[in-house]
Amino acid sequence: xxxxxxxxxxxxxxxxxxxxxxxxxxxxxxxxxxxxxxxxxxxxxxxxxxxxxxxxxxxxxxxxxxxxxxxxxxxxxxxxxxxxxxxxxxxxxxxxxxxxxxxxxxxxxxxxxx
Amino acid sequence: xxxxxxxxxxxxxxxxxxxxxxxxxxxxxxxxxxxxxxxxxxxxxxxxxxxxxxxxxxxxxxxxxxxxxxxxxxxxxxxxxxxxxxxxxxxxxxxxxxxxxxxxxxxxxxxxx
Numbered sequence: 001x002x003x004x005x006x007x008x009x010x011x012x013x014x015x016x017x018x019x020x021x022x023x024x025x026x027x028x029x030x031x032x033x034x035x036x037x038x039x040x041x042x043x044x045x046x047x048x049x050x051x052x053x054x055x056x057x058x059x060x061x062x063x064x065x066x067x068x069x070x071x072x073x074x075x076x077x078x079x080x081x082x083x084x085x086x087x088x089x090x091x092x093x094x095x096x097x098x099x100x101x102x103x104x105x106x107x108x109x110x111x112x113x114x
Numbered sequence: 115x116x117x118x119x120x121x122x123x124x125x126x127x128x129x130x131x132x133x134x135x136x137x138x139x140x141x142x143x144x145x146x147x148x149x150x151x152x153x154x155x156x157x158x159x160x161x162x163x164x165x166x167x168x169x170x171x172x173x174x175x176x177x178x179x180x181x182x183x184x185x186x187x188x189x190x191x192x193x194x195x196x197x198x199x200x201x202x203x204x205x206x207x208x209x210x211x212x213x214x215x216x217x218x219x220x221x222x223x224x225x226x227x
Contacts, residue, residue: 042217
């Protein structure tokens, strides 16, 4: 997916350990989002950012924190991973002009918490 | 508040048959509606969208969807299924701000040879 890269693509970790997922964009878009995808739930918004150092919570933010110190990077941190956080995590970006139809998604990170 | 219901977590059709994936929404404001497709081990890709204007929307790969306000529906169709259409399909509606999307649970499309 040109313009947006998620790392790592796969991660296996143990309960109680911290985990950081990275989303990197080369589009200079203002808005960045973290979603989790679980069977039967579709995508659910965890956190989003509307600029450097400007972030806000989504509908499932408990247990997650984010940081955006540069336009191009949006980090998602699980301070102490739990098995319920096993999921596929997607980052998305959107330019300042245009609405939700301008969202562009990364390829996802498969996280397994054992 | 907006919500989206996709009927059927799995839909199986034969190659060459009609594809129909159902999506119903609720919205207190005029909705923007979207269908996304996710191929195995890939991110989500916009298939088509309805914002305003013509209620029959054509998307990529021969898919189309019709916005029916009276039925609060936005079903996705394709006249003839191809093996390459096997994927998971998500319907979404814009939130109040038009910047956030409310997602359906997804429908996995299975194509039988």
